[in-house]
Amino acid sequence: MALVLRRIFDEYHRYMTEYRDTRSVELPLVGSPWPVITIVAVYLYIVLKAGPKYMEHRKAFDLKEVIRVYNAVQVIANGVLFVAIAYLLSLRSNFSYICQPVNYGRTREGYEEMFMSYCYFLLKVLDLADTVFFILRKKHSHVSFLHVYHHALMVMITYLAFIFIPGGHAVMLGVWNTLVHAVMYFYYFLASYGNQYSIWWKKHLTRLQLMQFIHLGLHFGIPALFGIDCGFPRFWLWIGFLQAVFILTMFLDFYFKSYVRNRKSSRKA
Structure with a gap:
């Protein structure tokens, strides 16, 4: 067992040494995997076990004002990042939307990405x-x-x-996701005030999310399925493609149950 663990550790160290981007080693939370593993483990423990148990015999907290501030922060943060990424892409005439390699250089463009x-x-x-x-x-x-x-x-x-x-080909994920989240948290912000158009917003927000995953599926799937090689790792193209397809399937199921099926039921009634 000790030999197996040692082999796993040696392979992990070799892989990180050969492939990890060394420019970000000193940044908070990303120098080693343990901070992120801890965050996700604590998150899952809280939301799946400790949180429900703690609230079991307590009244729901009134967090309306806290959540409004949180939603506003999310709208601003995602909106600013969306504009920043879109602006940087607009300045790069050589950026390929078919297959774009990662810029690992210690240059201005590399550090921007x-x-x-x-x-x-x-x-x-x-x-x-x-x-x-x-x-x-x-x-x-x-x-x-x-x-x-x-x-x-x-x-x-x-x-x-x-x-x-x-960066590289994965930049498009950031473009789509920050746009969708800016709109989504703006919807949440409006809904907290009982906005009369919140139902309309929710339906079209779901459609925007569907558009996101359809495009990302194509964005990662085309170079993965057709073997287009620009230096961007094939493994990550497949990860992006399969994740987009999986989430798209789940969102389609949600959309059908929430809007298509309910609309048919209301017509019959």
Whole structure:
């Protein structure tokens, strides 16, 4: 057993030495995997066990003002990052939307991509607060498998993507996700005031999310399926493609149950 563990450790150290982007080693939370593993483990423990048990015999907390501030912060943070990434892409005439390699250079463009990727990773960590708010407000029905899976996995995947492929073809994920989250948290902000158009917003927000995963599936799938080689790791193309297809399937199921089936039922009634 000791030999097996030693072999795993040696392989891990070799892989990290050969492939990890050394420019980000000194940044908070990403120098080693343990901070991220700890964050995700604590998150899962709180939202799946400790949180529900703690709230079992307590009244729901009134967090309306706290959540409004949180939503506003998310709108601003995601909106600013979306504009920043889109602006940087607009300046690069050589950026390929078919297959774009990662710029690992210690140049201005290389550090810009790395910094944007780091900011995106931090936003995924901030997203974990969503589920904690649900638990404290006793909105347990909102803590679905899709919700918890998506939040926990996104932190892990964005961490790994950041230390190995900070930018390149994966930039489009940041563009789409920051746009969708800016709109989504703006919807949450409006809904907290009982906005009369909140139902309209929710339906079209779901459609925007579907568009996101359809495009990301194509974005990662085309170079993966057709063997287009630009230097971007094939492994990460497949990860992006399969993840987009999986989440798209779950969102399609949600959309059908929430809007298509309900609309048919209301017509029959």
